[in-house]
Amino acid sequence: MAKKKFVIGCFDDEAVLFPAVKKVRTAGYKIHDVYTPFAVHGLDHAMGLRETSLHTAGFIYGITGTTTALSCISWIFTKDWPLNIGGKPHFALPAWIPITFELTVLFAAVGMVLTFCYLCQLAPFVKKHHFHARSTDDLFVMVIECTDKTNTDDLQAFLTSGGAVETNVQVAEEGWWLGRYDQNEMPFETKEIVAA
Amino acid sequence: MASIRLQFEIPGKMKTWSLGLIGVGLFALIYGLVTKGFSSDEHEQVHFWGTLMYHTIFWTLICNASMFFICITTLAMGGWQQSFRRIPEAISTMVPIFGSITFAVLIYVVLSDKHHIYHWLDKEAVAKDVILTGKAGFLNAKFFIIWTTLAIGFWSFLGWRMRQLSNEADAAPMDHETGAKFILRNTVRAALFTVWFALTVGSTVPWLWMMSIDAHWYSTMYSWYTFASTFVSGMSLIALWLIYMKNKGYMELTSQEHLHDVGKFMFAFSIFWTYLWFSQYMLIWYANIPEETVYFKHRVQGAYKGIFFLNLIINFLCPLIILMKRSAKRNYTLVAFMAVLIIFGHWIDFYQMVMGSLVKEKVDLGWLDFGILSFFVGIMIFFVGRALASKPLIPKYHPFLKESIIHQV
Numbered sequence: 001m002a003k004k005k006f007v008i009g010c011f012d013d014e015a016v017l018f019p020a021v022k023k024v025r026t027a028g029y030k031i032h033d034v035y036t037p038f039a040v041h042g043l044d045h046a047m048g049l050r051e052t053s054l055h056t057a058g059f060i061y062g063i064t065g066t067t068t069a070l071s072c073i074s075w076i077f078t079k080d081w082p083l084n085i086g087g088k089p090h091f092a093l094p095a096w097i098p099i100t101f102e103l104t105v106l107f108a109a110v111g112m113v114l115t116f117c118y119l120c121q122l123a124p125f126v127k128k129h130h131f132h133a134r135s136t137d138d139l140f141v142m143v144i145e146c147t148d149k150t151n152t153d154d155l156q157a158f159l160t161s162g163g164a165v166e167t168n169v170q171v172a173e174e175g176w177w178l179g180r181y182d183q184n185e186m187p188f189e190t191k192e193i194v195a196a
Numbered sequence: 197m198a199s200i201r202l203q204f205e206i207p208g209k210m211k212t213w214s215l216g217l218i219g220v221g222l223f224a225l226i227y228g229l230v231t232k233g234f235s236s237d238e239h240e241q242v243h244f245w246g247t248l249m250y251h252t253i254f255w256t257l258i259c260n261a262s263m264f265f266i267c268i269t270t271l272a273m274g275g276w277q278q279s280f281r282r283i284p285e286a287i288s289t290m291v292p293i294f295g296s297i298t299f300a301v302l303i304y305v306v307l308s309d310k311h312h313i314y315h316w317l318d319k320e321a322v323a324k325d326v327i328l329t330g331k332a333g334f335l336n337a338k339f340f341i342i343w344t345t346l347a348i349g350f351w352s353f354l355g356w357r358m359r360q361l362s363n364e365a366d367a368a369p370m371d372h373e374t375g376a377k378f379i380l381r382n383t384v385r386a387a388l389f390t391v392w393f394a395l396t397v398g399s400t401v402p403w404l405w406m407m408s409i410d411a412h413w414y415s416t417m418y419s420w421y422t423f424a425s426t427f428v429s430g431m432s433l434i435a436l437w438l439i440y441m442k443n444k445g446y447m448e449l450t451s452q453e454h455l456h457d458v459g460k461f462m463f464a465f466s467i468f469w470t471y472l473w474f475s476q477y478m479l480i481w482y483a484n485i486p487e488e489t490v491y492f493k494h495r496v497q498g499a500y501k502g503i504f505f506l507n508l509i510i511n512f513l514c515p516l517i518i519l520m521k522r523s524a525k526r527n528y529t530l531v532a533f534m535a536v537l538i539i540f541g542h543w544i545d546f547y548q549m550v551m552g553s554l555v556k557e558k559v560d561l562g563w564l565d566f567g568i569l570s571f572f573v574g575i576m577i578f579f580v581g582r583a584l585a586s587k588p589l590i591p592k593y594h595p596f597l598k599e600s601i602i603h604q605v
Contacts, residue, residue, distance in 0.1 A: 041604060042604055051522075059520070086482075086484070094477065094478045095478070097478065097483060102305075
């Protein structure tokens with residue numbers, strides 16, 4: 001929970017954004033994130049993001065669901081409370097497949113949604129800093145993390161030369177914190193600023 | 197597009213191999229025809245004609261699935277398939293060829309009154325049988341012949357019309373208006389094919405050709421099951437040809453991105469097939485009514501037990517586990533291996549669907565099956581290769597081609 005200094009460059013065109021991302025990365029700056037009004041195809045590759053592990057998590061949740069369903073039903077119907085249903089054997093695998101399938105899907109779906117929310121730091125009653133309000137409307141907002149050595153003026157000039165229509169410097173909390181969107185202030189104020 | 201090779205030259209090896217396979221197959225076919233097909237023993241006859249039937253039906257339907265693939269992607273305004281669409285087009289030229297073989301075999305079976313294959317051909321038995329009398333309006337020789345003719349005829353004709361239209365994309369650059377008109381005409385022709393496909397492969401044709409072997413038994417899942425089986429093998433066949441062409445240095449505009457999507461089709465429709473397999477099996481198992489379980493009795497508990505469950509492992513477990521990962525669907529070697537496995541799996545599936553009803557007591561998967569298989573594979577390689585060589589490999593003025601080039605998954 002520390003505040004950091006960021007330089008923000010806003011672009012109004014995808015075609016300008018992509019070369020700018022490339023330029024910023026080759027210049028050695030660390031891109032914190034790029035906020036876009038819609039999903040931009042190929043931007044993750046351009047930013048050099050690693051592939052998400054959400055699907056691996058989904059697979060594990062799914063397997064958990066399968067195991068839960070099969071072990072529960074088989075224990076209940078063979079050990080705990082065997083019932084004669086239509087003369088079928090107690091271990092009636094075909095009849096359990098639909099439930100197993102459904103629990104697999106349920107576990108995978110719910111688990112992946114929660115994991116996705118966690119990875120994106122989204123939750124009710126939780127607040128995250130908005131770097132630019134128009135990133136939800138029509139601007140592509142590139143956020144660059146500063147170190148102690150970063151010369152913000154140079155970086156802003158560099159972004160403008162790369163086609164940014166607007167640049168500024170913000171000191172902001174990078175993660176999420178408990179709060180409300182309609183209240184601007186943070187509940188706790190850390191005076192410490194990492195990068196000067 | 198200077199560096200792109202539009203013209204496919206048939207490699208000598210491919211010709212040798214295909215002719216070799218046809219030779220081996222022809223030998224098996226003729227030997228089988230003499231010893232079994234025209235023998236006086238009814239079991240031998242049933243064995244031969246049944247084997248021939250499931251092969252020709254299988255190959256006709258999986259080649260027809262290629263045209264279905266083109267048509268549904270066209271209807272969905274898909275652009276990604278344009279860079280390699282000449283491959284499914286070439287495969288779909290097999291429909292008239294395999295279709296005529298199927299037609300000849302089926303018409304022969306019906307006209308020569310082979311009631312050991314189609315029990316409903318036996319007029320005396322039908323007259324005494326309440327169930328078969330009830331079905332007689334659908335299961336009779338006249339309807340069978342007319343519907344088979346129409347089905348194969350319209351698949352060939354409507355597919356041919358789609359391919360003719362595709363030629364226009366080679367001729368000249370299109371401006372916006374011509375392009376829009378071209379897409380509209382594509383959509384209309386694709387829709388016509390799809391409707392006919394639904395009326396035939398999606399419902400009546402598998403009932404007539406294969407389900408009616410068990411004349412008393414019926415399953416509403418059967419046609420969809422057959423469709424899923426042939427569609428997933430059809431996609432695998434497209435993938436195989438795609439990988440072959442890539443290996444030979446053609447198809448420069450097609451990349452892993454396209455392979456990934458083809459792989460997704462193979463993965464998804466394997467699961468769709470399993471869904472139908474299970475839906476058909478589970479309902480019949482659960483209700484446990486003798487008139488329905490008769491189909492599964494000897495398959496699950498009799499001689500076909502091994503093949504029946506092998507089928508599920510090859511066609512469900514293997515694709516599920518192996519093709520699940522993104523990197524697997526982008527790996528040429530792995531997709532090629534899976535494509536072969538899936539085609540083999542569904543070939544085995546067709547084997548048990550037809551032969552499981554005709555020769556119930558024993559599984560004699562042997563020289564005849566593999567011989568005739570090599571005949572069909574040989575014909576397929578030979579004619580698809582020729583069809584690929586007869587046209588430019590890329591429809592270079594297709595309005596959606598750019599979308600395909602920049603396709604990214």
